Structure formats: structure tokens, C-alpha cells
Amino acid sequence: MAPTACNCIHRSSSRPQLDVSKAEIRGNVEDKYPSILLPNQSDDISHLALDIGGSLIKLAYFSRHEDQSVRDKRKRSINEPMGISNGSRRSYPILGGRLHFVKFETSKINECLDFIYSKQLHCGGDGLESCYSSAVPDQNSIIKATGGGSYKYADLFKERLGVSIDKEDEIDCLVAGANFLLKAIHHEAFTHIEGQKEFVQIDTNDLFPYLLVNIGSGVSMIKVDGDGKFERVSGTNVGGGTYWGLGRLLTKCKSFDELLELSQKGDNRTTDMLVGDIYGGMDYSKIGLSASTIASSFGKTISEKKELEGYKPEDISLSLLRMVSYNIGQISYLTALQFGLKRIFFGGFFIRGHAYTMDTISFAVHFWSKGEAQAMFLRHEGFLGALGAFMSYEKHGLDDFMVHQGGISMAHPLGDLNEKASARSWNI
Ligand SMILES: Nc1ncnc2c1ncn2[C@@H]1O[C@H](COP(=O)(O)OP(=O)(O)OP(=O)(O)O)[C@@H](O)[C@H]1O
Numbered sequence: 001m002a003p004t005a006c007n008c009i010h011r012s013s014s015r016p017q018l019d020v021s022k023a024e025i026r027g028n029v030e031d032k033y034p035s036i037l038l039p040n041q042s043d044d045i046s047h048l049a050l051d052i053g054g055s056l057i058k059l060a061y062f063s064r065h066e067d068q069s070v071r072d073k074r075k076r077s078i079n080e081p082m083g084i085s086n087g088s089r090r091s092y093p094i095l096g097g098r099l100h101f102v103k104f105e106t107s108k109i110n111e112c113l114d115f116i117y118s119k120q121l122h123c124g125g126d127g128l129e130s131c132y133s134s135a136v137p138d139q140n141s142i143i144k145a146t147g148g149g150s151y152k153y154a155d156l157f158k159e160r161l162g163v164s165i166d167k168e169d170e171i172d173c174l175v176a177g178a179n180f181l182l183k184a185i186h187h188e189a190f191t192h193i194e195g196q197k198e199f200v201q202i203d204t205n206d207l208f209p210y211l212l213v214n215i216g217s218g219v220s221m222i223k224v225d226g227d228g229k230f231e232r233v234s235g236t237n238v239g240g241g242t243y244w245g246l247g248r249l250l251t252k253c254k255s256f257d258e259l260l261e262l263s264q265k266g267d268n269r270t271t272d273m274l275v276g277d278i279y280g281g282m283d284y285s286k287i288g289l290s291a292s293t294i295a296s297s298f299g300k301t302i303s304e305k306k307e308l309e310g311y312k313p314e315d316i317s318l319s320l321l322r323m324v325s326y327n328i329g330q331i332s333y334l335t336a337l338q339f340g341l342k343r344i345f346f347g348g349f350f351i352r353g354h355a356y357t358m359d360t361i362s363f364a365v366h367f368w369s370k371g372e373a374q375a376m377f378l379r380h381e382g383f384l385g386a387l388g389a390f391m392s393y394e395k396h397g398l399d400d401f402m403v404h405q406g407g408i409s410m411a412h413p414l415g416d417l418n419e420k421a422s423a424r425s426w427n428i
């Protein structure tokens with residue numbers, strides 16, 4: 001794959017704007033990582049941003065949807081050199097588009113590069129305009145990217161796609177992505193308690209402060225006070241990488257999803273030491289512990305009679321999942337307590353929309369806070385960083401979001417634009 005000519009994503013003084021008015025998730029509420037419809041997007045915005053983490057690469061990219069007549073007109077315009085745009089502004093309408101979300105394993109970065117190349121995303125389009133150009137490569141072509149891999153793999157992107165990586169701070173991006181989703185997207189946040197999922201309506205005037213817990217390979221805990229106002233107040237190295245890494249070693253599972261699926265058939269009583277195991281089947285009611293409470297994760301495996309082979313992989317997976325999820329829930333609560341926060345939003349790909357993971361985290365937060373704090377989850381859990389990087393293109397930062405008022409598009413702070421989110425009293 002040779003680097004291709006790029007004519008679209010480059011630094012310029014023009015200011016195309018991201019228009020998230022009427023942005024919404026289209027499709028089934030159960031879709032895992034649904035695309036986000038941007039029906040009013042008319043400017044030609046940058047098309048691709050990446051979050052290259054320790055385990056996964058996340059992509060957020062924009063594609064226009066046009067009817068055939070507009071597409072034909074576009075092709076004609078591109079063949080007529082001055083027809084593409086009028087100065088920096090297009091002279092024909094682009095009828096909305098979608099934000100798409102895709103992920104790849106970081107260890108298989110070449111698959112990601114092939115995907116970008118096949119869709120010509122590095123050239124500014126989902127197979128649309130870039131393919132018609134035969135210009136020489138533009139040295140200023142950039143892709144916004146965040147995460148440690150934006151440093152580690154910058155040379156590879158230059159080599160394979162001919163583009164430079166413009167690095168954005170990962171915590172900045174996580175917060176920008178979370179704030180965007182919470183403010184602009186209806187049906188994004190939800191609670192998950194004992195198998196019951198319930199969407200939460202966000203009152204954009206009463207969103208801050210909150211604790212954002214991003215569970216990736218490792219875990220970052222960020223106190224968010226507003227757009228661009230935050231502090232990473234805690235973190236833990238016992239995260240998604242711990243579950244997947246230890247789980248792989250102990251069960252020989254070949255993929256994360258296989259490990260997760262295995263846990264659903266597990267029984268952790270064979271591996272975990274319960275209060276009842278210690279107290280002869282009795283509760284320890286004086287300190288509020290029932291006989292079935294886990295006293296020590298994996299505590300039962302100290303038996304000298306059994307080796308690893310003597311335990312079922314499904315039991316190990318469940319025990320491990322519970323240990324990691326519960327621990328993160330508990331630390332999150334303690335961090336929230338330290339800063340007087342009651343709302344905790346969890347993101348990151350460890351969650352994977354998995355019911356047991358979310359229930360365990362919710363239980364830990366509820367139990368330790370005595371119902372004072374609430375765990376909430378995000379449908380685009382693993383894409384916060386990629387979304388934040390997407391919005392960081394200098395042309396459409398937070399201040400540049402557009403909202404239609406009386407038919408006129410205006411740059412507008414994000415805080416005011418969620419017409420869908422009705423006022424809601426938080427349950428806490
Ligand atoms: N297909 C998958 N392959 C590997 N891990 C997966 C997969 N799906 C979910 N995971 C889980 O998601 C975690 C990675 O989450 P995420 O992509 O949010 O973090 P990251 O950006 O890679 O990590 P970090 O931010 O710490 O660099 C893994 O550690 C694992 O627990």
C-alpha cells in the first residue's frame with residue numbers, strides 16, 4: 001500500500017464547523033456502538049480521528065450521505081478544478097452525514113491502516129472525493145489522534161498513509177468526548193442494576209461536577225467540572241488489561257469476547273472464598289456480611305490438592321471479572337467520596353456493554369455509598385477519546401459547535417444546544 005495523494009484534511013484558515021444540532025442515535029436502542037446521525041451538517045468537516053490505546057485502536061469517522069444528484073454534481077465539480085468550492089466554502093449543499101465508530105486491536109494495527117486506506121479516510125472521505133484526485137501528496141495532511149499510540153505509531157502512519165499524526169492529550173479527549181455525548185446525544189447514558197437497563201435523561205444545566213472513570217487497559221478517574229475543566233484525580237493499574245491478560249493466561253481463551261462469554265457459564269463458588277466458607281455457612285451479620293459475600297477473590301484456590309487444570313476456565317473467568325469490576329467500582333466510589341461527587345460515569349472498552357460487569361460496578365458503588373452515589377454507563381463507552389480527538393480539529397472545537405436558531409447556523413457553546421434532553425432530577 002503506497003501513500004496516496006491527499007487533498008482534503010489539511011491545516012487551513014477556513015473554518016468549517018461541526019453542526020451537532022439534532023444529532024441523534026439512529027437504530028435500535030440495543031445496538032452496541034451505533035452511528036450518530038448529524039442531519040444538519042453542511043460544512044465539509046474533517047473525517048477521521050483515532051484513539052490508539054494500549055489494547056485497542058478506536059476510530060471515529062464522518063461520512064456524508066448524499067442523494068445521487070448531489071453525488072453526480074460533486075463528481076462533476078471535482079473534475080472542474082475551481083468547481084469544488086467557492087473560496088473555503090462549498091457552493092452546493094451536503095445533506096447531513098453520520099459519525100461512525102470502529103475498533104481494532106492495537107497489536108493488529110496493520111488491519112486498521114488497511115481499513116483507513118480502503119475507505120480513503122486519510123484523504124478526507126468515505127470513498128467520495130479523494131479518489132478523484134491525482135494531486136501529489138500534501139505534506140500538511142494530518143489526522144488527529146490521541147492515546148499513547150499516537151506517539152508510538154506516528155512514523156508508521158507517515159510511512160503507510162503519508163499523513164502526519166497531530167497528537168491530542170488523551171485526558172482532554174476523554175472529557176471532550178464524554179461531555180459531547182452527555183450533552184448532545186439523547187439515550188446515551190444509562191444505569192444498569194440487577195440486569196435492568198434504564199436510560200438517564202441529562203439536565204445539561206446540572207451535569208457538572210461528575211466523576212469520569214475510563215476503564216481501558218488501565219483506569220483513569222477524572223473529576224469533570226465543565227468543558228475543558230477537569231483534573232485526573234486517581235487511577236488504578238488493575239483494569240481491563242488485568243482481566244484480559246490474567247484471563248488469557250489462566251484459561252487459554254483466544255479472544256476477549258470469548259473470555260467474557262465464558263464467564264457467563266461460570267460459578268465463582270469454586271474459586272472464591274465466601275464469608276460462609278470461613279464462618280461455617282453462617283452470615284457475619286454484625287458487620288453486614290451475608291454468607292454468600294465474597295470474602296476473598298480466588299481465596300479458595302489455596303487448596304494444595306488442585307492445580308490450575310482442576311478449575312473450570314468459566315469459573316476462573318467469572319471470578320476474575322467480578323474481582324476487577326468490583327474493585328474498580330469500589331475505588332471509584334472512594335474517589336467520588338473524596339471529592340464530594342455523586343454521579344459517576346463509566347467508559348472504556350473493558351465494560352463492553354456486558355451486563356455482569358455493569359451490575360457488579362453498580363453494586364459496588366451502591367453498596368459502599370449506601371445508595372448515595374450512582375454508577376452510569378455510556379453507549380459509546382470505548383469511543384470517548386476518539387470522539388474528543390474528532391472534535392479537536394482546530395476547525396470545530398467545542399466553541400464552534402453550531403446550533404440552528406431561526407434557520408440560521410450560529411457558532412454556539414455546546415452547553416445550550418441539547419434541545420432533546422429535558423430537565424431531569426437526578427435520582428440521587
Ligand atoms: N477485542 C478486544 N481485544 C482486547 N481487549 C478488549 C477487546 N474488547 C474489549 N477489550 C477490553 O478493553 C480494554 C481496552 O479498553 P480501551 O480500548 O478503552 O483501552 P485502551 O485505550 O486500549 O487502554 P489505555 O487507555 O489504558 O491505553 C482491554 O484491556 C480489554 O479489557
Ligand SMILES: CC(C)(CO)[C@@H](O)C(=O)NCCC(=O)O
Nearest residue numbers: 216217218219220234235236237
Ligand atoms: C496510562 C494510561 C493513562 C494510558 O491510557 C492508562 O492506562 C491508565 O490510566 N493507567 C492507570 C495508571 C495509574 O494511575 O495507576
